[in-house]
Amino acid sequence: xxxxxxxxxxxxxxxxxxxxxxxxxxxxxxxxxxxxxxxxxxxxxxxxxxxxxxxxxxxxxxxxxxxxxxxxxxxxxxxxxxxxxxxxxxxxxxxxxxxxxxxxxxxxxxxxxxxxxxxxxxxxxxxxxxxxxxxxxxxxxxxxxxxxxxxxxxxxxxxxxxxxxxxxxxxxxxxxxxxxxxxxxxxxxxxxxxxxxxxxxxxxxxxxxxxxxxxxxxxxxxxxxxxxxxxxxxxxxxxxxxxxxxxxxxxxxxxxxxxxxxxxxxxxxxxxxxxxxxxxxxxxxxxxxxxxxxxxxxxxxxxxxxxxxxxxxxxxxxxxxxxxxxxxxxxxxxx
Ligand SMILES: [Mg+2]
Numbered sequence: 363x364x365x366x367x368x369x370x371x372x373x374x375x376x377x378x379x380x381x382x383x384x385x386x387x388x389x390x391x392x393x394x395x396x397x398x399x400x401x402x403x404x405x406x407x408x409x410x411x412x413x414x415x416x417x418x419x420x421x422x423x424x425x426x427x428x429x430x431x432x433x434x435x436x437x438x439x440x441x442x443x444x445x446x447x448x449x450x451x452x453x454x455x456x457x458x459x460x461x462x463x464x465x466x467x468x469x470x471x472x473x474x475x476x477x478x479x480x481x482x483x484x485x486x487x488x489x490x491x492x493x494x495x496x497x498x499x500x501x502x503x504x505x506x507x508x509x510x511x512x513x514x515x516x517x518x519x520x521x522x523x524x525x526x527x528x529x530x531x532x533x534x535x536x537x538x539x540x541x542x543x544x545x546x547x548x549x550x551x552x553x554x555x556x557x558x559x560x561x562x563x564x565x566x567x568x569x570x571x572x573x574x575x576x577x578x579x580x581x582x583x584x585x586x587x588x589x590x591x592x593x594x595x596x597x598x599x600x601x602x603x604x605x606x607x608x609x610x611x612x613x614x615x616x617x618x619x620x621x622x623x624x625x626x627x628x629x630x631x632x633x634x635x636x637x638x639x640x641x642x643x644x645x646x647x648x649x650x651x652x653x654x655x656x657x658x659x660x661x662x663x664x665x666x667x668x669x670x671x672x673x674x675x676x677x678x679x680x681x682x683x684x685x686x687x688x689x690x691x692x693x694x695x696x697x
Contacts, residue, residue, distance in 0.1 A: 455496075520601060
């Protein structure tokens with residue numbers, strides 16, 4: 363149905379009817395404000411704004427995948443604080459050519475992930491817009507002290523969850539498909555899924571906070587080196603990364619050579635990058651098993667004056683220009 367026929371209130375009513383009554387939601391969608399129970403003695407709050415053409419491209423992104431991703435990137439920020447997500451607010455700017463089926467598809471992807479992590483949609487807003495605009499705000503809590511970017515010390519180990527570079531390589535493949543040289547096969551399918559449907563590492567993040575194992579943490583959204591730079595600046599440290607230790611998926615290994623991709627600067631991994639004391643290595647290994655995600659030690663923190671150094675597989679220091687995504691320096695389509 364055309365949204366102009368359904369109207370804003372019809373659209374909100376559609377969403378309200380389909381949204382499950384969330385745990386601890388006292389007043390949900392449909393009133394002037396929501397009322398929810400506070401799950402902790404303080405809240406974690408994060409927001410993200412995604413704009414068509416800058417952050418995603420509907421020529422190769424389905425609305426259902428986009429719904430998943432819009433929530434996943436926010437959940438990843440909660441994971442990076444060691445938190446647990448509770449509530450979400452979703453606001454949409456919707457172009458005139460969208461119909462209600464488009465919004466349904468977006469909502470389905472969004473709600474599937476919300477259900478998986480027991481996050482309750484409690485409100486939001488909709489409006490007409492020139493391009494699709496998605497604003498998501500997640501409210502969560504932490505059962506322990508939240509893990510900040512500052513806190514790492516020289517001598518700490520540096521770890522990353524999962525694998526790096528898959529999403530960036532997936533995006534390269536998508537752009538290539540647009541230029542009509544399709545690439546099929548399992549590695550490509552895996553990389554595209556990693557690009558479209560990132561996994562927020564909530565279990566690993568929450569356990570690292572609870573066990574007080576992470577001295578500093580961030581999620582890798584703008585590329586490993588860029589996000590490591592944020593930890594280094596906040597913690598006043600430098601870092602040495604061993605390129606040979608970077609965790610690369612079989613799919614990445616199969617296709618990266620041909621595509622010339624770089625796991626150090628590729629964005630949108632949504633893995634957790636964190637630092638931990640050397641004496642906690644065994645505990646980190648155990649946590650990896652419990653959280654069911656690979657955790658790889660990729661380097662060590664050093665004094666700030668050494669900056670960020672990457673050692674190539676032969677152990678030679680490679681001078682690093684920090685590359686990665688900067689929203690104001692270079693617009694790019696990424697989703
Ligand atoms: Mg982040």
